[in-house]
Amino acid sequence: MENGSEALIRLDQVSKVFITDEVETHALAGIHFELKKGEYLSIAGPSGCGKSTLLAILGLLDTPSDGVYYLNGKPVTGLKLSERARIRNREIGFIFQAFNLIGDLTVYENVELPLTYRGMPGSERKRRVQEALERVGMSHRMKHYPSQLSGGQQQRVAVARALGGDPLILLADEPTGNLDSANGEAVMSLLKELHTAGATVCMVTHDPRYAEFADRTIRLFDGRIVEEQVEPAAKH
Amino acid sequence: MHPLVGDLRRGVRQWWKSRGLAALALVALALGIGATTAIFSVVNAVLLQPLPFRDADRLLAIFEKNIPQRKSDLYAAGINIDEWRRRSLTVSGVAAIFDGKMILTGGPGGRMEAEELKSERVSANLFPLLGVHPVLGRGFLASEDVPGQSNVAVLSYELWQRRFGADPSIPGKSIRLRGSSYTVVGVLPAGFSLIEPGVDVWTPLNFDINDPRVASGRSLTAIARLRRGVTFEQAVSEFDSMGASLEAAYPAIDSGYRAVVRPLAEQIVGKTRQALLVLLAAVGLLLGIACANVANLLLARGATRRKEIAVRAALGASRLRITMQLLAESVLLALAGGALGAVLAAAGVTLVKRLGPANLPHLAQIHADWRLLLFAVVISVLTGVLFGMAPALQISSGNLNAALVETGRGGTVGRSGRMLRSGLVVLEIALALVVLIGATLLTRSFNRLRSVNPGFDSSNLLTSRLPFSAGRNAAPPRRVAFLRAVMPQLAALPGVRSVGASSGLPLVGLDAGVMFAVADRPAPPPDQRPMALTRSVTPDYFRAMGIPLVAGREFTDADTSRSPAVAVIDQALARRFWPGASPLGGRLALDWSPPVVAEVVGVVGSVKPETVQGEDWATIYSPYDQRPTPATNLVIRTAGEPLALAASVQGEVRRLDPDQPLVQMQTGDEIVAKAMAGARFNTLLLGLFGVISFVLAAVGIYGVVSYDVGERVQELGIRMALGAQKSDVLSLILGHAVRLAALGIALGLAGALVLTRLMESMLFGVHPRDFGTYAAAAVGLAAVALAASYLPARRAMSLDPITALRHE
Amino acid sequence: MITLRNVEKFYEAGYGRTYVLRRINMEIKEGEFVTIMGPSGAGKSTLLSILGMLDAAWTGEFEFVGHQVHRMKPKDRVELNKKYIGFVFQSYHLIDNLTVYENLDIPLSYRNVKSSERAAIVCDSLDRFHIVGKRDLYPSQLSGGQQQLVAVARAVIASPKLILADEPTGNLHSSQGKEIMELFKKLNEEGTTIVQVTHSHDNAAYGHRVVNLADGWIV
Secondary structure, three states, X not given: OOOOOOEEEEEEEXXXXXXXXXXXXXXXEEEEEEEEOOXXXXXXXXXXXXXXXXXXXXXXXXXXXXXXXXXXXEEOOOOOHHHXXXXXXHHEEEEOOOOOOOOOOOHHHHHHHHHHOOOOOHHHHHHHHHHHHHHOOOHHHOOOOHHHOOHHHHHHHHHHHHHXXXXXXXXXXXXXXXXXXXXXXXXXXXXXXXXXXXXXXXXXXXXXXXXXXXXXXXXXXXXXXXXXXXXXXXXX | OOHHHHHHHHHHHHHHHOHHXXXXXXXXXXXXXXXXXXXXXXXXXXXXXOOOOOOHHHEEEEEEEEOOOOEEEEOEEHHHHHXXXXXXXXXXXXXXXXXXXXXXXXXXXXXXXXXXXXEEEEOOOHHHHHOOOOOEEOOOOHHHOOOOOOOEEEEOHHHHHHHHOOOOOOOOOEEEEOOEEEEEEEEOXXXXXXXXXXXXXXXXXXXXXXXXXXXXXXXXXXXXXXXXOOOHHHHHHHHHHHHHHHHHHOHHHHOOEEEEEEEHHHHHHHHHHHHHHHHHHHHHHHHHHHHHHHHHHHHHHHHHOHHHHHHHHHOOOOHHHHHHHHHHHHHHHHHHHHHHHHHHHHHHHHHHHHHOOOOOOOHHHOOOOHHHHXXXXXXXXHHHHHHHOHHHHHHHOOOHHHHHOOOOOOOOOOOHHHHHHHHHHHHHHHHHHHHHHHHHHXXXXXXXXXXOOOOOOOOOEEEEEXXXXXXXXXXXXXXXXXXXXHXXXXXXXXXXXXXXXXXXXXXOOOOOEEEEEEOOOOOOOHHHOOEEEEEEEOOOHHHHHOOOEEEEOOOOOXXXXXXXXXXXXXHHHHHHHOOOOOOOOOEEEEOOOOOEEEEEEEEEOOOOOOOOOOOOOOEEEEEOOOOOOOOOEEEEEEOOOHHHHXXXXXXXXXXXXXXOOOEEEEEHHHHHHHHOHHHHHHHHHHHHHHHHHHHHHHHHHHHHHHHHHHHOHHHHHHHHHOOOOHHHHHHHHHHHHHHHHHHHHHHHHHHHHXXXXXXXXXXXXXXXXXXXXXXHHHHHHHHHHHHHHHHHHHHHHOOOHHHHHHOO | OEEXXXXXXXXXXXXXXXXXXXXXXXXXOOOOEEXXXXXXXXXXXXXXXXXXXXXXXXXXXXEEOOEEHHHXXXXXXXXXXXXXXXXXXXOOOOOOOOOHHHHHHHHHHOOOOOHHHHHHHHHHHHHHOOOHHHOOOOHHHOOHHHHHHHHHHHHHOOOOOEEEEEOOOOOOOHHHHHHHHHHHHHHHHOOOEEEEXXXXXXXXXXXXXXXXXXXXXXX
C-alpha cells in the first residue's frame, strides 16, 4: 500500500492534553499516521482511549495541543475559525453516533443544510440533495421530520447529509452505536458501498465486527497507537 | 436569493416552530413598547413641548395671595394690574383676562340654536404679548379696548369650524352674543389654549380703572412677559417689593396681599406634572420588565439550541453565518414586537385622549410620538441582539466537540448562564413589585376618595345650568320671576321629588366669595377679614340636594327681597365662629356693595366645593330672592334614573321661554365622577400597568423555572437515581423559585420605599409607605411566582429517571 | 438476592413493538460480582436500570431481597433503591455546581440521616477514598479518574448492599480504570454485591461470571 501517492491526511506527532486546575490528562500522545485517498480506515480501541478526540481533530472540531495535521497536503492546524468552518463545510462529511439531525428541519432541509452554507444556487442544491438521498435510499422520506424516522433511517439521512457536499473524506464516529444490530449492519454496508464507489472513509468504532469492514485498522490505547493492521477480510 | 433573505425566512419559521415562546416574547415587547410610547407621547406633549407662544419660557402668570389667611392663587385686583403695568421694570406688557360665559344666539345668517360658550374678556395686548397671530383677520386693537367700542369678537378655530362652517369671509360679519351684536374680527389658530382650556370666544376687556368694582375686585388673571436680560428671580423680588408699596398705597384693597409670580408653563402643566412623571416612571419600569423578560426567553431558547448550533458549526457554518441567523431571528422578533407595540401605542394614545381628565393641558395636541416608538424598538432590538446571540458567542470558545458530545463529560450544565437568567428574573420581580405597590397605593387612595362624603346625595340628582346672563330674563327681577314660574312646573313632572336652584354647585368650583365679619363683635383689621363662599339658593335647594339641616330652618317663600336679610351657614363656618355655641340669631356683616347684614337662621352640613379630597370652605347661603345671581343651576331630585327626565325638563323650560338656554345637563354622579376624573385616570392607568407587570413577572418566572428544569433534567435524573423522592424534586425546584422571588421582592420593597415618595401628592388618606399595601403586593407577587413555578416543578416530578439520565 | 422471570421491555413504535429486552431470566445471589456484556444496543444499560428501580416500564416478575418489585408502587420502589442500591455511571454523573463534599452528601440527604451524622459519614468516606484534599473542589476541577473515584464514593456512602456500575471505566485511562476495578473488587470482598456492564474483557475478569446480551436476549 506504500505506492507513493500523496496522502490525503497526514498527522505528524499530534497530541492533545486537557488541562484543568488540578490535572493534565493526555488524551492523545504522539499520534502519527497517514490516510490515502480512497482508503477505508477504522480507528478502534476501548472507551476512553482517545478515539473520539482523534476524530474531532481530524474533523477540525478540535485543535491538537501539539503536532501538525496536513489535510490534502496543507497544514490546517493554525487556521482561523472561519477558514476551519469553510474546510469542515467543503472537505469533510460527518456521521455522528447520535445522528445529530436538526429536529426542526425536514429530511430534505437537513441534507441541504451544509450546501446552504456554501452559497450554492438553489437548483444545484436541489439536484445534489436528491442525488444524495437516492444513494442512501431515503428519497421517499424527504418531507418527513427526523422524529418520524427510525434510528436506522435517521442515520441514513445523516450519511446523505455527509455525502451531499461531495467531501474529500467521510468521518464516522461510532455510526452504529445507537442502532440495533440489523440497522447497524445496514449502515455499515452502506458505508462499504460508498467506499467501493471511491469514497475515503475514516470510522471510529469499538465493535470488532464492524472494524472488519475497513481496509486498515488503527488500535488506540491510552492515547497511543498500539497496533496497525490490514484487515484480511477487506482484501478483495 | 441573498443569504440574509433566507435567514429571515428561516427566522420566521424558527419562531413559528416555537410559537408559544415567540408569542410570550411578542406580548411582552408589545406591551412594553406600546405603553412606554403612549405615555411618553402624553408627557412629551404636555410637559416637554414648549408652549406654542413666542419665547414661551419668558411668559409669566401672575396671581395674588393673602398671607394672613394663607390663601394662594387668588385672581388679581384691577388696580394692581394697572400699577404693575406702570411700575414694573422687569416685565413688559401685563395682559389681563376675565373668565366668563356668553350665550351665542345668532350668526351672519340670522338666528342660531342657542349655545353657552366659554368666553374670555382679554386686554388688547394679550395676543401680541403671546405672539399669537390669528389665522384669519386680526386680534383686538387698543382702540377697541374701551367701553362703547368693544362689540368685537375673536373666535376659536374649533368654534369657527363647528358653528360657522369654516366660512373664510367671517371677519367683518356679525354674530349675536349675550343678546347683542358683535363683529367678528378674527379666528385664532387651531388648538389655541391658555390657562383655561376650551375657550371659544374672546372679547375686549374694557379695562376701566375708575370703576371701583374693577379696581378692587379680584377677578383677573394676569399674563406678563419678562424683559430681556431679566431673570425670573429678579421679577419675583420686584413684585414682592411692589406689593409692600401697594399695600401702603391701597390699604383697603391690598392689606395682606402679595403677587404670586410663576412661569406660565408651570401654571399650565404644574398640577399634572407629578402624575405624569409617576406614570412615566411606571412605564419605564414596565419596559424594563418586558426587556428582562425577552432577554430571559431568548437566553433560555439559546440554551436549548446549543446542540443545534454546534451541529451547524460542525457542518461548516462559519461564526458569521450563525451570528447572522441568530441576529435575523432576534431582529425579526423585535420588529414584530415593535409593530404590535405601535398599534398598542396608537390605541393607548386614543385611550388617554378619551379617558384623560379634561383639565389635562394640550390634550388635543397629543399624538403617538414616532421618534419615541423608534427609541423603544431600538431598545428592544438591542435586547434581542444582545441576548439572542448568546449561543453564537459560545461557539467562539471553540469547544465545539464538547457541545456535540455533551453527555460525554460531566453532564450537568454550568453556573454562569443560570446566574444571568436568575438575575434577570430577580430584576423583573423587583420592578414588577414596585409598579404593583404603586398601583395598589393609588387604588386604595381612590377607594378612600370614593368613600368621602361630598356633603350631598349625588344619586338620583339631575342638575343643569340655567344662565340668565343675556336675553329677556337677564334683569334680576325677571330672574326671580322666571324661577318662580318654572320650578312649580318642573316639580309637577312625574318622577320629580323636589326642585331647587343655586348660584353654585358643589364639586364644580369655588365660584363667588365674600369677605365678612360677625356683627356685634370687635371688627378685625381689613387684612384679616375672613372670606366665605356665597351661594344664592331657593327654599327647596337643601332638600333637593340632600344637604342636611343641622339647626334652625331652611329658607321659605317668605324670605323675599322685601323681608329682612337672612343667611344659612354651613357647619364649617358655624364651628369656626360659634365654637360650642348656637349661631342662630347671630348676624353677619357681608362686604357686598352695598354692605348687607344678615341674620343667621339655619345651619346646614358642609359640602366639598372643589375637589373631593380638598378642604371644606366656610359657606354662606342667601335666599335667591334677596340676591338673584345671573349664574343659576337647577337641581332636581328624581325618583328614578335622572337623565330619563332630561327631555321633559328641557321641554318645560322651552315652553316658558324658547330663548332661555338650559345647558350642561348632568347627573350628580357625573359631577362626582368629574371631580375625581384625574384620580380615576391615574388609578386606571397605573392599575393597568400593575396588572401587566404582574403578568410579565409571572411569565418571566415561569420561563426561567421551566428552562431551569429543562437544563437540570440530567441532574434530576442523577438525584432520582441516588434516591430522591418526587417531593424532594419538587422542593428542589420550588426552592430555587422561592429564593429568586424572595430576593426580587426584597429588592422591590426597597425600590418601592424610595420611588413611592414621588407619589405622595397623588395619594389621599394612604401613606406612601402603607405597610398593608406593601405586604399585600409582596404576598400577591410571591403567590404568583410560586404558582408559575409549580407547573414546571410538576413536570420535573413526573420525569422518568432513566430518560433523564440519558438526556442530552 | 435478585430473581428476574420473563422480564421484557419494548417501545410501541409506529410500525410495531421494538424490543429492548426479551424474556430475561436470571438470578443473582448476595455477594456475587456479575458482569453483563454485549454489543452496543444489546440492552445492557436498560437491564441495569431495571435492576436499579430507575425504570418502571417493563413486564414480567422481579424479586429483590424478598420484595415483589413488579407489584410495588413507584414510591416504594424508590425506597428500595434508597435502602439497598448504589449507582456508578460511565460519565460519572456528578453534579457540576456542587463540590465533592456536597456530591457525597446528596444520597444521605435523601435518607433521613441526621446532619451531624451526615458530616461524619462524608468525612469518613473522604478519608477512605483518599480524596480529603478534594473536598471543596468542583467536578470540573478533577481528572476523569478522580471524578469516577468520587462517583464510587458517592455510590457506597449509604452502605448499599448492591452496586450497579454502567461502564464505570468507559471514560478512563487504563491505569485509572484499573484502580476503580480494584476498588470494586475490594468492596465485593467486603460483602457488597456488584453488577457491572462493560465492553472490556479485562474488567470482566474481576467478576465471578459473565451474562452476555445481544439484541435484548441472553445468549
